[in-house]
Amino acid sequence: MQRKKSSAEAEFFTEYGDANRYKIQEVIGKGSYGVVCSAIDLYTRQRVAIKKIRNIFEHVSDAARILREIKLLRLLRHPDIVEIRHIMLPPSRKDFKDIYVVFELMESDLHQVINANDDFTKEHYQFFLYQLLRALKYIHTANVYHRDLKPKNILANSNCKLKICDFGLARVAFNDSPTTVFWTDYVATRWYRAPELCGSFFSNYTPAIDVWSIGCIFAELLTGKPLFPGKNVVHQLDLMTDLLGTPSMDTISRVRNEKARRYLSGMRKKEPVPFSQKFPGADPLALKLLEKLLAFDPKDRPTAEEALRDPYFKGLARVEREPSCQPIRKVEFDFEHKRMSKEEIKELIFREILEYHPQLLNSYIDGTEKTTFLYPSAVDQFKKQFSHLEESGGNGPSVPMERKHSSLPRNTFKCISVILHIKVLPP
Structure with missing residues (x-):
């Protein structure tokens, strides 16, 4: 009963x-x-x-x-x-x-979107980067480092909306910790990994690691293929320096990993490739910002908040819709220690x-x-x-399948104007 x-x-x-x-x-x-x-x-x-x-x-x-x-x-x-x-x-x-x-x-992710679309407009690029930097500003003001930003960890909808996901490798840096934080389990995808992390799973770093990753993602949007698809750490550093030129000795001295530092020190002198040559036809303002995001030395990269003030976003950026976050309280993450x-x-x-x-x-x-x-x-x-x-x-x-597209529907995606882009942002 x-x-x-x-x-x-x-x-x-x-x-x-x-x-x-x-x-x-x-x-x-x-x-x-x-x-x-x-x-x-x-x-x-x-x-x-x-x-x-x-x-x-x-x-x-x-x-x-x-x-x-x-x-x-x-x-x-x-x-x-x-x-x-x-x-x-x-x-x-x-x-x-x-x-x-x-x-x-969400309908898709940015990896699938990049692979399925080769007809983005300048407005698409601008709006995509704006959303990513706006999210990054919020994350970093909470004292969180994402540490694994890549196209597969950015979800996408056919109205051009992007959302960052997968915070499993993220970490919180607390106010009573040094500004340079040490963690030993950094294992994020090599292609989007900042140079200061190459060859080292024990490294000191700042939020600039995420800014570098966003730069790599933006470059991939512009060309349709990964910017630095290194086969190993040495190849990764070769690809970076082929584009950006050999870093200064002052910059090399701050690379923590001894082997990477020695390799860069012994490298033949390389001159940087002009971004206008690497990304032909791209908006000059976009390339000027991209060069800052991909500065080899982390101290030369802008913060996400500084990047949002860049002239590239004139007419789109508005500080009132780019909120900061209260820093996360240490008690929330006591279990990490x-x-x-x-x-x-x-x-x-x-x-x-x-x-x-x-x-x-x-x-x-x-x-x-x-x-x-x-x-x-x-x-x-x-x-x-x-x-x-x-x-x-x-x-x-019993329910018919509705997910017909592995990436964003091209016909929907193609015709969206920048006016619609701005409307999807919160007031």
Whole structure:
């Protein structure tokens, strides 16, 4: 006989039971972390992306990365940064392995957009770079370094909207730390890695590493192909110096890695290639800014805020729609500085999930939460839906597939004017 629900439990179920809220449509991405499906939010009628991250506690380092990303995306709310809409409540506080994170759905990423389009206008380039720098200003004023900016980590829509995602490698630099920060696990994609990081997984660096990455991405937009596709560290430095010329001895002396420093010191003298020659037909103002973003020496690169004041953005930039962020409090990232057990990191991730369930969060904080209660949630239903989609090759059983383009639809993308671009920005 089924136990009759108490009124408190019934109310609990109504408010927090997500089982009927989302209608899964199709698999749109797979990776080592799990799978991403598109879905309809039946409450708002909006399309969303639901990311199932499986076995998150198998390795504590992976769990810490997931915690870091969901925490940063909650704290960094900005129109040019992807938004977490919701995180499913697991059925048990103590016994869960997977989490389901609901993101706003974007149509593509910048890597696919670059590959599928060869007819961008000068207005496209300007608007793309503006959004990226505007996001970077916000991220850096929060004292966060993204550390893995590349076209695949920038989501895109057919209205030319871009949003930065994937903060799993990001780090927060706190005010009581030196301005030059040391981290030992920098493993971001080599092609977009600043020269001061080449050949070293133990390096000192500043937010200028992200500015360099944005410069590489902008150059890739202009030409349709990566600017510095190095096969290894030495090749990477060769490609950089082939374009930018040999750096000065003063600049080389500040490259931390001894082997990279020795290699640059012994390199034959190279003269810089004029950017007008490397990027024929590009807007001269765009190239002048690009040269600053790609300064070999990090101290010569502008901040994102300074770059937004560049003459290239005249008529588009407006300081009132380029917000800064309050620096993130150190207490939010205490876990980064101590050795955490699996159970401790699980508790922190559960606490982060509760940020999307305010009433339960209050109970958790004031100690009235019942830890033995099994929360009504969508997890069991989603397990079945995700399993079915994975087994059936990614096609939903009842909803027709709507994702027809692996990149932005060219006919939509092509005809958008700069007036429309400006309208999609927040007031």
